[in-house]
Amino acid sequence: xxxxxxxxxxxxxxxxxxxxxxxxxxxxxxxxxxxxxxxxxxxxxxxxxxxxxxxxxxxxxxxxxxxxxxxxxxxxxxxxxxxxxxxxxxxxxxxxxxxxxxxxxxxxxxxxxxxxxxxxxxxxxxxxxxxxxxxxxxxxxxxxxxxxxxxxxxxxxxxxxxxxxxxxxxxxxxxxxxxxxxxxxxxxxxxxxxxxxxxxxxxxxxxxxxxxxxxxxxxxxxxxxxxxxxxxxxxxxxxxxxxxxxxxxxxxxxxxxxxxxxxxxxxxxxxxxxxxxxxxxxxxxxxxxxxxxxxxxxxxxxxxxxxx
Amino acid sequence: xxxxxxxxxxxxxxxxxxxxxxxxxxxxxxxxxxxxxxxxxxxxxxxxxxxxxxxxxxxxxxxxxxxxxxxxxxxxxxxxxxxxxxxxxxxxxxxxxxxxxxxxxxxxxxxxxxxxxxxxxxxxxxxxxxxxxxxxxxxxxxxxxxxxxxxxxxxxxxxxxxxxxxxxxxxxxxxxxxxxxxxxxxxxxxxxxxxxxxxxxxxxxxxxxxxxxxxxxxxxxxxxxxxxxxxxxxxxxxxxxxxxxxxxxxxx
Numbered sequence: 001x002x003x004x005x006x007x008x009x010x011x012x013x014x015x016x017x018x019x020x021x022x023x024x025x026x027x028x029x030x031x032x033x034x035x036x037x038x039x040x041x042x043x044x045x046x047x048x049x050x051x052x053x054x055x056x057x058x059x060x061x062x063x064x065x066x067x068x069x070x071x072x073x074x075x076x077x078x079x080x081x082x083x084x085x086x087x088x089x090x091x092x093x094x095x096x097x098x099x100x101x102x103x104x105x106x107x108x109x110x111x112x113x114x115x116x117x118x119x120x121x122x123x124x125x126x127x128x129x130x131x132x133x134x135x136x137x138x139x140x141x142x143x144x145x146x147x148x149x150x151x152x153x154x155x156x157x158x159x160x161x162x163x164x165x166x167x168x169x170x171x172x173x174x175x176x177x178x179x180x181x182x183x184x185x186x187x188x189x190x191x192x193x194x195x196x197x198x199x200x201x202x203x204x205x206x207x208x209x210x211x212x213x214x215x216x217x218x219x220x221x222x223x224x225x226x227x228x229x230x231x232x233x234x235x236x237x238x239x240x241x242x243x244x245x246x247x248x249x250x251x252x253x254x255x256x257x258x259x260x261x262x263x264x265x266x267x268x269x270x271x272x273x274x275x276x277x278x279x280x281x282x283x284x285x286x287x288x289x290x291x292x293x294x295x296x297x298x299x300x301x302x303x304x305x306x307x308x
Numbered sequence: 309x310x311x312x313x314x315x316x317x318x319x320x321x322x323x324x325x326x327x328x329x330x331x332x333x334x335x336x337x338x339x340x341x342x343x344x345x346x347x348x349x350x351x352x353x354x355x356x357x358x359x360x361x362x363x364x365x366x367x368x369x370x371x372x373x374x375x376x377x378x379x380x381x382x383x384x385x386x387x388x389x390x391x392x393x394x395x396x397x398x399x400x401x402x403x404x405x406x407x408x409x410x411x412x413x414x415x416x417x418x419x420x421x422x423x424x425x426x427x428x429x430x431x432x433x434x435x436x437x438x439x440x441x442x443x444x445x446x447x448x449x450x451x452x453x454x455x456x457x458x459x460x461x462x463x464x465x466x467x468x469x470x471x472x473x474x475x476x477x478x479x480x481x482x483x484x485x486x487x488x489x490x491x492x493x494x495x496x497x498x499x500x501x502x503x504x505x506x507x508x509x510x511x512x513x514x515x516x517x518x519x520x521x522x523x524x525x526x527x528x529x530x531x532x533x534x535x536x537x538x539x540x541x542x543x544x545x546x547x548x549x550x551x552x553x554x555x556x557x558x559x560x
Binding site: 051069074086088189 | 409410411415418420421502503504506507508509512522524525526527528
């Protein structure tokens with residue numbers, strides 16, 4: 001018995017050592033030197049930038065340039081901003097200007113830049129039961145869907161796409177609800193699949209739709225502005241840093257280096273060169289010869305109301 | 309523990325090769341880079357095995373104490389253990405996230421979106437089933453075994469070890485149940501880990517379950533199923549190793 005006890009204790013000790021080895025890692029990691037190399041930048045972003053594969057293409061050169069690691073957490077716009085509000089993110093890349101503005105007005109974010117854009121499209125079954133094909137107004141198309149009570153699948157997840165969808169409903173003067181309107185709480189890819197299964201309509205960002213086009217029967221019924229559709233369906237992406245005064249753990253220097261890189265001619269080139277299935281998914285928008293002051297401040301803000 | 313982990317790494321390699329070979333003709337082409345799948349398997353095993361090892365070190369002594377002593381509130385403790393088996397993993401994930409968040413009580417440690425945070429949440433998830441099943445199996449050990457150990461002059465620790473030895477199959481089942489709970493859950497690791505993989509395709513906090521979730525989110529159900537099959541093979545392999553270890557102990 002004593003021999004077995006010794007063995008048992010040895011096993012116990014080995015297990016404890018293994019456990020402690022795992023636990024002590026982060027402590028060692030956080031007390032690094034003053035150099036940037038080896039640091040980690042936490043980026044919270046939307047599912048569309050990650051799922052299309054753009055982020056990997058965009059981050060690899062940045063990581064090589066600075067010798068750092070970018071941890072990309074793909075969450076959807078609402079969740080990405082909430083994570084940053086809780087101090088767990090350094091830089092945020094999202095696509096819902098109203099939510100970004102609220103985030104900045106609350107003092108959580110600084111140095112917002114326009115980054116890139118693509119557009120939304122209204123997709124649905126090819127036989128188009130509500131008859132919205134080719135409409136030039138997104139609001140009119142939504143009103144028609146509501147009137148004919150055709151199936152509509154909503155993201156329902158406080159994402160950038162969901163925010164845009166709600167904006168279009170309010171533009172159409174419709175309070176969506178009833179058995180024809182389904183809130184799924186799922187990502188874009190899953191929602192496209194559900195709409196496909198149920199023969200319903202949905203609002204999709206063009207990038208995710210294109211990357212899934214071959215697997216589903218849905219077709220584009222109302223185009224976005226890239227193909228000459230209404231401006232209401234524009235999908236602009238912005239990037240902003242967590243306010244280091246509010247969130248003292250935020251890696252502000254590296255966040256600004258990242259914003260600097262992706263809004264540089266080099267970073268913008270990566271965005272415009274990125275294609276999936278032979279189509280360009282995102283269009284750079286950070287650089288312009290003319291001043292664009294509105295990108296730095298909440299929409300509609302002007303210096304006259306600076307005492308707000 | 310370290311030995312087990314070291315033994316599993318080549319095993320994981322073999323597993324992924326096998327799955328790669330089997331899945332290739334069955335589905336489409338195997339859609340992932342080798343390093344991507346291997347790093348995901350590594351993260352899954354590292355997180356779940358660490359969590360289960362820590363849970364076991366905590367649970368077995370607790371089961372022995374609860375099983376063989378009488379104290380006020382014992383039924384309450386048992387009820388708490390049994391309730392814990394039903395903790396929804398997303399809720400555990402949220403609670404751990406609040407704890408490790410930079411504004412939370414453990415914010416100083418910068419644990420959010422790390423493997424260590426994932427180990428914490430899986431520890432919380434795996435401990436109730438391990439404690440509960442270990443408790444049932446140690447209380448099932450005949451009282452005369454304990455009496456004999458005492459009568460032979462054993463200390464309390466000797467008696468406890470005798471009981472653990474007698475109940476080893478039940479405890480092995482407990483550990484496997486805890487491991488099954490840990491490696492198959494997706495809710496908490498997704499929230500506290502963030503499902504992060506680097507731009508070079510090496511997983512940082514992406515496990516097999518969150519990788520399946522990522523594929524399903526994008527509507528790529530076939531590739532999601534391939535990863536699900538890898539997970540299944542992995543659980544099977546770990547079960548085989550544990551059962552093998554148990555038999556070896558019996559023969560000695």
